[in-house]
Amino acid sequence: MVNKVILIGNVGLDPEVRTTEGGVKVARVRLATTERLFDRASNETKEHTEWHTITLWRGLADVVDRFVRKGSQIYIEGRLRTREWMDKDNNKRYTTEILADTMNLLGRRSDNPASDGAPAPSYGAQPQGASYGQQGGYQQQTPRPAAAPQPQPAAPSVPADDPDDLPF
Amino acid sequence: MVNKVILIGNVGLDPEVRTTEGGVKVARVRLATTERLFDRASNETKEHTEWHTITLWRGLADVVDRFVRKGSQIYIEGRLRTREWMDKDNNKRYTTEILADTMNLLGRRSDNPASDGAPAPSYGAQPQGASYGQQGGYQQQTPRPAAAPQPQPAAPSVPADDPDDLPF
Amino acid sequence: MVNKVILIGNVGLDPEVRTTEGGVKVARVRLATTERLFDRASNETKEHTEWHTITLWRGLADVVDRFVRKGSQIYIEGRLRTREWMDKDNNKRYTTEILADTMNLLGRRSDNPASDGAPAPSYGAQPQGASYGQQGGYQQQTPRPAAAPQPQPAAPSVPADDPDDLPF
Amino acid sequence: MVNKVILIGNVGLDPEVRTTEGGVKVARVRLATTERLFDRASNETKEHTEWHTITLWRGLADVVDRFVRKGSQIYIEGRLRTREWMDKDNNKRYTTEILADTMNLLGRRSDNPASDGAPAPSYGAQPQGASYGQQGGYQQQTPRPAAAPQPQPAAPSVPADDPDDLPF
């Protein structure tokens, strides 16, 4: 019913960006999140780095392609997805990844390893079906949808034309 | 850049559902979240109930209208919105509300005070721009968009036609 | 830096609860989250169920033991943890799980398959280091810490004794 | 039951840091989150900036004092808190704020307006009751708890001494 992942971390290596046979752009990002843990045994504080694999499709893959590099600090909101596959010995294997719904580039523009002149955006399927910008942020000038807008069975929650004429 | 609220609680009284002059449906829900706090002064555990005002537009307002009642337990995902208004003495006043992007009815169907025969759904602007159902969840048969699907500047993240032909 | 998972779903089968050699209680829960997806290929809405493995330690394991059963609807907040292990053929394998930090039982008490008279709680490491109760929520009477309170390098954020004498 | 706020934005002006009569440090931060919205009326994309008031106590206030300045980009996790007060005309007024549980400084160290030589941390009441560091981050060397470690009614979820001897 709710399957939500929120990550902030640093990208471990330059992302892979490819295109499916059907012509859909997709990116893969390895993201590290480090935390400090108190170890009961040794009575010491230790560091633990967790590595996440993020999959980003279409427009998000495009933004990754243009602005995300090894070292980039990013915010990801997405969902867990476990894929089943067969290894070379024909054993069933499972891989858990994060399917991204939103991505934000963090820090200042000058932090962005890919910001050699180009602007950089946030991006994603925003709740209101329309937000695609970033704050504190170098903006993406022309957010090119990688895919045509598809019909939406459910209308997203969008503020009324004039929020001031709330009937309450 | 990120402005996200996640609430689970009980609805304090039957929601108000109205229509703006422009014909847009909007609902207001009062939601209680209770937590236990340890009070340093008295060395006791105390309860604190926080009351939230949730605003839901269009399709979400429709679901509230049909399925949410006083006592309902719901999940809300949304954003903070502070509105400015003038009181009777012409003083500037501020009211902070949660603008809902997603709502889920929790518990079993039999828990739903409004489930007198009718099915009940989850609803909301889902990341993939297409999911509008609920699990564990009596489904909404005809999620009627209160508004026509609008053009989307940014394509949402949607799994490719065949997730199995990931090119990685 | 931030590694957060939020799940609401139904438990797929009765949890396993065990004790480590060191005498620490630990539980494992399989949780289903179902979403509806719009399939571009078939132009149809399809259902996808994702299965998550949750690990809960100590006090949370205890609550699972007492109140969580197949079919229970729960809220989980935790972190992703990928463990490395060797399979029978000495191949490196990875398993991704959710290490729970907070759990809440959802729905009414009567929904709880384990509520045969006994009360049931929410539980978890709350931000303020002191809240351990649930609302809408049959309470756990005596939240027994499974372990002695350990020293805390960092003081949690706790409201001052009197929130009314905020100096602002 | 769940009352959670997650914010990423930029600090609007230098924070106020004070001490209560009881000697407890507390900070107030004004944080801006900007989003782009599609306006149905004008058919245009507009920007909306939301301003949040964050209250941070004790250790978190200390970190604000040392490392947060106008322009800092930060991550906040906290809870909504509405306070009631009387205005000069003896009218009841309400102010909604975010009570912070966790804070992270984002971007690189060089982005930090307060990083004139000094290191900068993340901080907060971490789930495991022990994590207080930041990744991709200049670390705080000596996380001084502003308050003595208090007794904890509920044991936080902490990985067992050896995660490898999970009994599953």
Place this chain on the structure above:
DNA sequence: TTTT
């Protein structure tokens, strides 16, 4: 393996 859950839930509707």
Place this chain on the structure above:
DNA sequence: TTTT
């Protein structure tokens, strides 16, 4: 004003 909810829920336990």
